[in-house]
Structures are given as structure tokens and as C-alpha cells.
Amino acid sequence: xxxxxxxxxxxxxxxxxxxxxxxxxxxxxxxxxxxxxxxxxxxxxxxxxxxxxxxxxxxxxxxxxxxxxxxxxxxxxxxxxxxxxxxxxxxxxxxxxxxxxxxxxxxxxxxxxxxxxxxxxxxxxxxxxxxxxxxxxxxxxxxxxxxxxxxxxxxxxxxxxxxxxxxxxxxxxxxxxxxxxxxxxxxxxxxxxxxxxxxxxxxxxxxxxxxxxxxxxxxxxxxxxxxxxxxxxxxxxxxxxxxxxxxxxxxxxxxxxxxxxxxxxxxxxxxxxxxxxxxxxxxxxxxxxxxxxxxxxxxxxxx
Amino acid sequence: xxxxxxxxxxxxxxxxxxxxxxxxxxxxxxxxxxxxxxxxxxxxxxxxxxxxxxxxxxxxxxxxxxxxxxxxxxxxxxxxxxxxxxxxxxxxxxxxxxxxxxxxxxxxxxxxxxxxxxxxxxxxxxxxxxxxxxxxxxxxxxxxxxxxxxxxxxxxxxxxxxxxxxxxxxxxxxxxxxxxxxxxxxxxxxxxxxxxxxxxxxxxxxxxxxxxxxxxxxxxxxxxxxxxxxxxxxxxxxxxxxxxxxxxxxxxxxxxxxxxxxxxxxxxxxxxxxxxxxxxxxxxxxxxxxxxxxxxxxxxxxxxxxxxxxxxxxxxxxxxxxxxxxxxxxxxxxxxxxxxxxxxxxxxx
Numbered sequence: 261x262x263x264x265x266x267x268x269x270x271x272x273x274x275x276x277x278x279x280x281x282x283x284x285x286x287x288x289x290x291x292x293x294x295x296x297x298x299x300x301x302x303x304x305x306x307x308x309x310x311x312x313x314x315x316x317x318x319x320x321x322x323x324x325x326x327x328x329x330x331x332x333x334x335x336x337x338x339x340x341x342x343x344x345x346x347x348x349x350x351x352x353x354x355x356x357x358x359x360x361x362x363x364x365x366x367x368x369x370x371x372x373x374x375x376x377x378x379x380x381x382x383x384x385x386x387x388x389x390x391x392x393x394x395x396x397x398x399x400x401x402x403x404x405x406x407x408x409x410x411x412x413x414x415x416x417x418x419x420x421x422x423x424x425x426x427x428x429x430x431x432x433x434x435x436x437x438x439x440x441x442x443x444x445x446x447x448x449x450x451x452x453x454x455x456x457x458x459x460x461x462x463x464x465x466x467x468x469x470x471x472x473x474x475x476x477x478x479x480x481x482x483x484x485x486x487x488x489x490x491x492x493x494x495x496x497x498x499x500x501x502x503x504x505x506x507x508x509x510x511x512x513x514x515x516x517x518x519x520x521x522x523x524x525x526x527x528x529x530x531x532x533x534x535x536x537x538x539x540x541x542x543x544x545x546x547x548x549x550x551x552x553x554x555x556x557x558x559x560x561x562x563x
Numbered sequence: 564x565x566x567x568x569x570x571x572x573x574x575x576x577x578x579x580x581x582x583x584x585x586x587x588x589x590x591x592x593x594x595x596x597x598x599x600x601x602x603x604x605x606x607x608x609x610x611x612x613x614x615x616x617x618x619x620x621x622x623x624x625x626x627x628x629x630x631x632x633x634x635x636x637x638x639x640x641x642x643x644x645x646x647x648x649x650x651x652x653x654x655x656x657x658x659x660x661x662x663x664x665x666x667x668x669x670x671x672x673x674x675x676x677x678x679x680x681x682x683x684x685x686x687x688x689x690x691x692x693x694x695x696x697x698x699x700x701x702x703x704x705x706x707x708x709x710x711x712x713x714x715x716x717x718x719x720x721x722x723x724x725x726x727x728x729x730x731x732x733x734x735x736x737x738x739x740x741x742x743x744x745x746x747x748x749x750x751x752x753x754x755x756x757x758x759x760x761x762x763x764x765x766x767x768x769x770x771x772x773x774x775x776x777x778x779x780x781x782x783x784x785x786x787x788x789x790x791x792x793x794x795x796x797x798x799x800x801x802x803x804x805x806x807x808x809x810x811x812x813x814x815x816x817x818x819x820x821x822x823x824x825x826x827x828x829x830x831x832x833x834x835x836x837x838x839x840x841x842x843x844x845x846x847x848x849x850x851x852x853x854x855x856x857x858x859x860x861x862x863x864x865x866x867x868x869x870x871x872x873x874x875x876x877x878x879x880x881x882x883x884x885x886x887x888x889x890x891x892x893x894x895x896x897x898x899x900x901x902x903x904x905x906x907x908x909x910x911x912x
Contacts, residue, residue: 407619409884414676422680426654446618449651453676454877463884465619499891504861509623518619522888 263554269333270294270301276531286554335420358427375556385538386410394440396484401472404512406442413457416536460537494526576607578787585625597820614653636665655687672698678716685720697722707745724753732761733846747776755779761843765794785825790849791839845874858890
């Protein structure tokens, strides 16, 4: 069986996700739902022969019987409202906003843990890029403190991201702790207006206590980068990870070393040009989660 | 006679770059007491990169900034205490926390093209009843008209004042005048100037800004600050006194604070050296300077090269992590050149 899905939100993320979902064999995209009839995303959906209503969550309410799964690419505030409606309708939700109503999911780290959850959260673009690295360090060493800095091209940050900037830092920081395994997490986001636009950059710092096995940490990171690159082809190390000598007085205590991981994410160029790797990592991860959920739903149907 | 402009002393915020964010409680108390007694109306305190700036990326604070801020509020008798916040680093929650300890001025800083990320924070400051100041960093990167468009966004969000911030110390005097003139003519709120010393122009730019209609000026005592430092408060006040501009601040008392408290706390002289000049030349964010120095040392490459390369890549404030990136690339290039097969001596004979 194919799982019937819809996307709410016709901005940058929703439109990029639409293009990716059309390539998925397991997921059948029924509609891209917006609120602005004049949006570019809806026009593209219409041109592709996909239903493109502009009545927001109401459309889902009216077509509840035809939808198994909804991807919500609106904003944190809007998702809080949508989440309630979707729960009421019994439709599974994959939340691409930083609202984080359900468990947070990173495909390479905890995909299998929450397949049955009615609402899962994709954290943030920066979270999808950096939580795997912190998790990679955590499986090789104790991480008392982890920090990430995401720099994205101004042009790839839509109004949702801009109005939700605090939600980005808060949700990402919590994910570094809950899924990355750091005792304390901190997240920073920077917008860079350079023209031509820069590729999405992410830097991860992890505090390394005395006695950490540096070789194991570095090998674990390299492995994780390869695993993420399987579903986000533009995800790569910008430079080799380096262990720097401190001491560093982190909020998780003083440590003798830190590992610095410099990452770059080139987009697939599906909707926005390749500089917008921040869109791709989010939408590619959401497709990955959607496909796994489809497999799970199919298993339930067969049982 | 009312002061024609309001001075904000940022020794304990921007100046903390010069001490790698290691101010002690005693230093904060002494500096606030001195500035307050001299008549400085606003004193800014927080991590150099604003609230929540304590990090691997920007350097960890030696003492929790909330403790320093609370001490400043408790010490000041007439001065108002201000804090800086960069959306993306700090959050609106931090504004609630400083409001709770008695801070009354919130300065919200964005890169000059990104004013719209400050809406949440300027709005929060206003809701809390704080004075809200918009801070457009790296203002040299925009034309006066473009800068005005961004300043208008901050005005619309509810800012009481908007600053032209020359974070790279890269503006010349006429360039600063043009920007302030555009803001003064196009806004109905106060306009401020925050100058740096990388091209030895900070006092001249501050005076030119006043002439162009600015009503708020920033300084740091003893010129403490990122890069070659900020506009030295005691110098500006002294010059104003000679020019008959009433600041309401005692120049001699400020000189004492600079000489006896701030300068002894600084770890290095605030001078226009090669690193500072390259910042001004290439238009690079001033707080990159000391991070670039450490990365240069760690990876055996040139600090000036790092700074010039950051300028070419149009790095903006907050991108300190890129310094490591650039240093690693320069080191790799250097290693490649050194590994290139050297011609054995006399091989061509």
C-alpha cells in the first residue's frame, strides 16, 4: 500500500518537500495546502497536477478520510493549533516547525523509536545537521557540553524562520541534549546576506573530558557523516574534524579538550538553489521519516 | 541645560572583548560606581556578544553575566543599566531575566541587513516596559538608503532609538555622516552612533554624527573594546567640554576611572596595530581579532591573512566559527606548498 499524505504550508520548506515527495514510491502526495492563493508554492503544485487548496487546516478536516499522514511546514505557532486538529482527526503528523509537540526525530539516531507516535518533530534544519554529530561523539565519549552554530544564507531564511528565531535556538539546544546525548546543549544561528549566497554551514563543538578516546571520537564522527550523507547527498565535512587543546571552562565543567566539526550542506536544488542546504536537510530527513512511518503503517495494516 | 546627546558607556559589554569576557564582580562594581559618580547616564553590561554569548564560539564568561548585571544595577545610583541581545544568540527569555533584576534598557542587535529577526525581541522589551534600542551592526556594508530601510523596520517594531553601528571600525567620517543624516531625516525616533577605533576615527566620527543630528553616542572607557577598541568615553567627553557641548559628565572623574580602574584591568594596550588596521581596511567584525590571533597561533598561520580572508568571504558578526575554518584552510595550503618537491641543490648541473 502507499500512504496518502498532504503538506500544510506552501512556503520554501513545503514546496521543496513537495518536489522530493513526488520521487517517493512509498508516499503518495495528495495535496499541498497553503493559506495564500497567490503563493508560488501553490502555483507550482497546480502546475504539477497536485491539489493546491488555500484553506489551510480546514481542508484537512474536510478530507480527513483521504489522508493518512500530514507534513506540517507552517510555523511553530500555527503547528501548535494544527497539532490539536490532526490528533482529533487521528491523522499522523510529521512536524517540520520548531514547535516540538511530539518526540524529536533524527533519522540516523532514533528513527525506530518513535514510528508509532502520532506526532513527531523534525527539530530544525540546524538540528538535523548537528544532532547526529553530537550523538556520534556521545557514543564514543562523555559530552558534558555541546554547542552548534548554524550559518544560513539570508535568502534561504523565510519569514517563518525569522519570526521563530528563538524557537530555533531553544528547540535545537534541547535536541543536542535529548537526542545528541550532551549534558548541556547550546544553539546559535547566524544569517549571512552575502551574494552570491553562502552554502549552509554548521559548526559543532563538543567538550571532551579527561581520558576521552580521541581516535574513537574522530572515527565515530566520520562514520556518522557518511550515514547522514546517504539521505542528504550534499552533507559533508568542510574540513577534517580537529581536537583542540584548552582548557575550556564550559557550563558543563572545565575540560582539557574540545572537538570541532565543520560541516557544509549543499542543497539538491529542488526548489531553491543549492545554497539552501538548510531546506534540503530538513525536507530530506522528513521524507526519510515519512517513508519509515509508511512502512510502519503498512505493517500495521497487514497485521 | 539638557545634554544634547545621551552617552552610553559600553566598557562592561563591548569592552569585555578586550578582557576575553573575564571581568570580575569587583571590577564591575568599581567601574559602575566610577562611571555613575561621573554622571554617565547609561551603562551597558553583558557578555561582549550580548546576553547568552558565553560559549565556545565567542568565549566563556569568567563570571556569570547575570551576576555581573545584578551587581551593576545594585551599584548604580543614577545611571540606567543596559544589556545587549543578538537574536540567534540570546532569546526573549533573557530579556525577562534582565528585566527582573532591574535592567531598563534593552539593546537589540542584528546584522544591518537582518532587522526583521529583531521583531520578537524589540516587542518583548516594549511589553516589559523597557526602553528598546535597535542596533544595526556592520553598517558600513549598506548604503545610507538601505540602512534607513532596515532602521525603519526596527522603528516599526517599536524601537525608541536606532543606532548605526560601525562594528568593523571601517567607516570614514563622511561615510558615517551620510548614514546618520539618512537616519535622522528618515526616522521619527532617536538616532545613535557606535564607533570603533580601527582607523583612528572613532572620536571624529562620533562628533560628526552629533553634527548630523545623532542624539545617542556610545563609548568605552579607556577605549576598551573589540579590535582597536571603541570610542574612548573620557576623550569624547573632554573634547565635548572644549567645544562647549554639555554632556552632564565630569571629564576629570572619567579620566580617573579610565586610568585607575579600567586600564589596569585590560590585558593588552588598545592600539591601532596591524591586526586592527586590517579589520578597518577589510571591513571585518572587530571581535574576530583576538579569536584570529589565537587560531593563527594554534595553526601556525598569519593573523592578518585570516582577517583579510574573512573580509573576502563577507563574514558577519557571530561567525567566529569560520575563523577556525579559514585557519585550517590556510594551514593546509601552507603544508601543501612546503611539501612540494624542493629542487635539490645543484640538481641542474
